[in-house]
Amino acid sequence: MAEKMKAYKKRQEKKGLKVKSQAWLSEVFEVEADMPYRFRIEVSGDAAEEMVNAACQSRGANQLIQENPAQPTIGRSLSGSSLWPSCLVVVKEAKENAKPRLAKVGFRQFTPGKLATSCESTSEADSAVILFPVFIDKEAAMAAHLNSLDEARGYLRSVCPANRRPVFCVLLCRKSQSSDAGWEEQLQKYQAREGRMFCFGPVHFQDGDALHDVISTVVKLRIHASEQGLTCKALWNAKSKEKPSPWPLVDFQLPAAEDPPVAETASPVTEGTVAADATRESVEAPAEEEAAKDDPGGNAS
Numbered sequence: 001m002a003e004k005m006k007a008y009k010k011r012q013e014k015k016g017l018k019v020k021s022q023a024w025l026s027e028v029f030e031v032e033a034d035m036p037y038r039f040r041i042e043v044s045g046d047a048a049e050e051m052v053n054a055a056c057q058s059r060g061a062n063q064l065i066q067e068n069p070a071q072p073t074i075g076r077s078l079s080g081s082s083l084w085p086s087c088l089v090v091v092k093e094a095k096e097n098a099k100p101r102l103a104k105v106g107f108r109q110f111t112p113g114k115l116a117t118s119c120e121s122t123s124e125a126d127s128a129v130i131l132f133p134v135f136i137d138k139e140a141a142m143a144a145h146l147n148s149l150d151e152a153r154g155y156l157r158s159v160c161p162a163n164r165r166p167v168f169c170v171l172l173c174r175k176s177q178s179s180d181a182g183w184e185e186q187l188q189k190y191q192a193r194e195g196r197m198f199c200f201g202p203v204h205f206q207d208g209d210a211l212h213d214v215i216s217t218v219v220k221l222r223i224h225a226s227e228q229g230l231t232c233k234a235l236w237n238a239k240s241k242e243k244p245s246p247w248p249l250v251d252f253q254l255p256a257a258e259d260p261p262v263a264e265t266a267s268p269v270t271e272g273t274v275a276a277d278a279t280r281e282s283v284e285a286p287a288e289e290e291a292a293k294d295d296p297g298g299n300a301s
Helices: 002-014 048-056 059-067 122-126 139-159 183-194 208-227 232-236 272-294
Strands: 037-044 086-092 101-110 128-135 167-174 199-204
Touching (some): 037 139, 048 086, 048 208, 059 086, 059 208, 086 208, 101 208, 122 232, 139 183, 199 208
Parallel strands (some): 037 101, 037 128, 128 167, 167 199
Antiparallel strands (some): 086 101
8 A cells, every 4th residue: 555655656746746645534524523422413304493593592501612722623524415413412421630522513404215324334323313303383284294205114124124224313393382182193104003103292392402302312222222232123123012113212211320311302292200119119019018027017127
């Protein structure tokens, strides 16, 4: 290789041309800062860019930038190919004197009916999520968004193998402070037909703090799943006794020490909290029965 480079330089010198210097990785746009994790979210819908801007300009996002000033590329696209901003999220909380482990999240527009950029390789798919905002203000508009979601899911499942198909996530959104009363029933019917969704919300589509919280939780869940060996292929091919099968990651839970705080943005439809409570009850009940047998009089020792 070295000999070929020398020969190339000689040919360029004979032509009177200068050989371009090769930039080191530290000078390349995407790796100019030491970032433990990099993640991409492809967002569908006409309001995608407005939602991304709101999240990246939120108080939570700005606070992380202020606490980590040596991140010169924050506020620009991860790939450098668009004007969309990027933001930081906490993946692992700080312990003792250690700093929290952060992820840099870049965003792209996802167009239903087209192949997502993250489908190009397994590594990109494993560090990406396709986010579908579903607006619940009006039943007709919600139905249209769900139909668009169906088309996008069907297309990606037909043309993209499981190992290069990112996880899908749904974010329930509002453009007003109120919504039609029938949105929950409409959503339940959809899930009864298509399976329990990896879903968050509802949130207002311009509420930057709420959007940043959702993005942080989604990124955190996906990265922790990857670290446990749950690749896209494993997630999409996971067997389930439920009919229809739930979406990938819908039942995934973080380790106890890593659980995100409960917020209004927690999904009201994934039933994750209900399932967790039921599991705890099923474990605690036998323990209580055993204790009663050991101490029939109910006296504490």
